[in-house]
Amino acid sequence: MPDDDLVFKALADGTRRLLLDALFERDGRSLSELEEVVTGHTEMSRFGVAKHLRVLEQADLVISRKAGREKHHYLNPVPIRMIHDRWIDKYTEGRIRALIDVKERAEKDDG
Amino acid sequence: MADSSTQVFGIYIDAPAAKVWEAIVSSEYTTKYGYGGALEIDLAPGGAFRHLTTDEMKQMGMGDVAVTGTVVEADPPRKLVLDWAAVWHDEPPSRLTWDIAEGPSGLTRVTLTHELPESPKTAADVAGNGDAENGGGGWPWELSSLKTLLETGRPMTTAGGR
Numbered sequence: 001m002p003d004d005d006l007v008f009k010a011l012a013d014g015t016r017r018l019l020l021d022a023l024f025e026r027d028g029r030s031l032s033e034l035e036e037v038v039t040g041h042t043e044m045s046r047f048g049v050a051k052h053l054r055v056l057e058q059a060d061l062v063i064s065r066k067a068g069r070e071k072h073h074y075l076n077p078v079p080i081r082m083i084h085d086r087w088i089d090k091y092t093e094g095r096i097r098a099l100i101d102v103k104e105r106a107e108k109d110d111g
Numbered sequence: 112m113a114d115s116s117t118q119v120f121g122i123y124i125d126a127p128a129a130k131v132w133e134a135i136v137s138s139e140y141t142t143k144y145g146y147g148g149a150l151e152i153d154l155a156p157g158g159a160f161r162h163l164t165t166d167e168m169k170q171m172g173m174g175d176v177a178v179t180g181t182v183v184e185a186d187p188p189r190k191l192v193l194d195w196a197a198v199w200h201d202e203p204p205s206r207l208t209w210d211i212a213e214g215p216s217g218l219t220r221v222t223l224t225h226e227l228p229e230s231p232k233t234a235a236d237v238a239g240n241g242d243a244e245n246g247g248g249g250w251p252w253e254l255s256s257l258k259t260l261l262e263t264g265r266p267m268t269t270a271g272g273r
Binding site: 027060074078080081082 | 117118119120121122123222224238239240243248250251252254255258
């Protein structure tokens with residue numbers, strides 16, 4: 001089962017983030033189209049690109065669908081949504097709460 | 112997104128497939144996750160589908176119905192295919208497919224495929240690139256709150272929820 005570790009590990013690599021950005025721009029690309037995107041930035045074999053895509057699939061950040069002889073890759077934003085809900089909201093909310101507390105205390109002292 | 116004519120979303124939920132199916136087709140659940148709202152659905156090919164608005168949505172100026180549609184295929188608890196049209200946009204219906212597969216460990220894989228080649232505005236909304244609290248959470252927000260509800264029993268609705 002994909003968990004937070006797999007997602008964070010998958011995101012901790014520039015090539016994999018580049019692949020996600022490419023799919024965000026245009027979803028449903030084939031391996032050869034994605035290979036083209038990657039080789040525009042860095043030297044990498046088709047095998048290397050496929051390996052990165054596998055890591056993204058294991059983390060559930062990419063879902064592939066067969067379309068005839070090709071495989072199309074889709075960005076799955078759900079794991080990022082869940083990390084956002086579970087972690088990022090928690091910390092930003094805390095900071096906002098702290099500011100509100102400061103404001104409330106300051107206003108109470110005033111009165 | 113430059114091309115979002117087909118969108119695919121996936122999530123694992125720690126609940127039996129039958130329960131996930133119930134949560135997708137019955138108001139008892141649909142009012143408790145995502146953007147809330149009751150359902151009317153006739154689970155037979157050609158059957159009518161309506162996702163009703165919540166009180167908050169009505170206060171925002173929407174009518175009684177948020178989404179209209181037609182059932183294309185209903186194979187409980189494995190597959191539900193709908194022709195699906197958001198009432199807030201004047202665009203042709205899109206094709207929504209729920210695939211529900213319970214694995215040997217009891218985890219259920221839910222894959223949602225939304226094909227919207229002629230509905231770019233709807234496609235932008237359901238992609239979920241906006242703020243969930245302001246109605247921009249799309250399918251990622253619907254699915255992650257569905258998971259929370261089924262795994263913890265905690266209702267999770269926002270912005271027009273309940």
